[in-house]
Amino acid sequence: MSREKLIVDPGFVHHRKILTILQEQGLRIINQQISSIPPTTLEWQKRVLIDQIYTRILIEFCRVNEIKTLEEILLEKRGRLFCSIVKLKPCQEIYEKGENDRIVLEAEAFEGSELTVELHITASRITASTLKGELERGGNFAVIAEYFASKDNKLIFHPLVIGFPYIQDIETGELSWTLYSDFYNLYIEDFDEFSKAKEQDMPENFEEMKYIKENVFKVTLGLTTEAE
Numbered sequence: 001m002s003r004e005k006l007i008v009d010p011g012f013v014h015h016r017k018i019l020t021i022l023q024e025q026g027l028r029i030i031n032q033q034i035s036s037i038p039p040t041t042l043e044w045q046k047r048v049l050i051d052q053i054y055t056r057i058l059i060e061f062c063r064v065n066e067i068k069t070l071e072e073i074l075l076e077k078r079g080r081l082f083c084s085i086v087k088l089k090p091c092q093e094i095y096e097k098g099e100n101d102r103i104v105l106e107a108e109a110f111e112g113s114e115l116t117v118e119l120h121i122t123a124s125r126i127t128a129s130t131l132k133g134e135l136e137r138g139g140n141f142a143v144i145a146e147y148f149a150s151k152d153n154k155l156i157f158h159p160l161v162i163g164f165p166y167i168q169d170i171e172t173g174e175l176s177w178t179l180y181s182d183f184y185n186l187y188i189e190d191f192d193e194f195s196k197a198k199e200q201d202m203p204e205n206f207e208e209m210k211y212i213k214e215n216v217f218k219v220t221l222g223l224t225t226e227a228e
Helices: 015-035 043-064 070-076 129-137 192-199 206-211 214-220
Strands: 004-013 081-088 102-106 116-122 139-151 154-169
Touching: 004 043, 004 129, 015 043, 015 154, 043 081, 043 139, 043 154, 070 081, 070 139, 081 116, 116 139, 129 139, 129 154
Parallel strands: 116 154
Antiparallel strands: 004 154, 081 139, 102 116, 139 154
């Protein structure tokens, strides 16, 4: 089991959809934590704290219920809710939209899946200017989203939370900057020992792999010089 946990600095929180997922028990926990906010807290700080409470409890819900990552949903072709870090394409139209307009965020293609992914949000629900600016540029974002519809090879999700991801060590409480965790995607070519895999074309049929000896595989990758 991972000794790390995902922490999200949210800039988009859909409270109503979150309550629909968490239901009555989740609502009680949220209300308890909101009631503990000091009454002297400034209004803008209170709004930020409430968004963080909703986000934190939803992440815990995802952990307890072993909610899949987006990549798992695409490869397994099942699941209605995902919690993961998603690489999004730049959304250059984000500042051109009115408050009630729909914004379409497109995820980068996932290797091994023919499906494409769109996240549909309403502009007014983006509460953090920093997040809005980064969505315009594209990059990696923490996303918890619910399946909405599909059309041909396109899946449409409605996000519950979008924000900046941080990975925290459960034992020390320290934040980690490494990408190695259950929430990030690692590929074989990311490791130095297997970097030559990028130079090889993907086979149309993997059936032939079972006839390739281990030592031949190592020679191809330059891990040894002699083949059996």
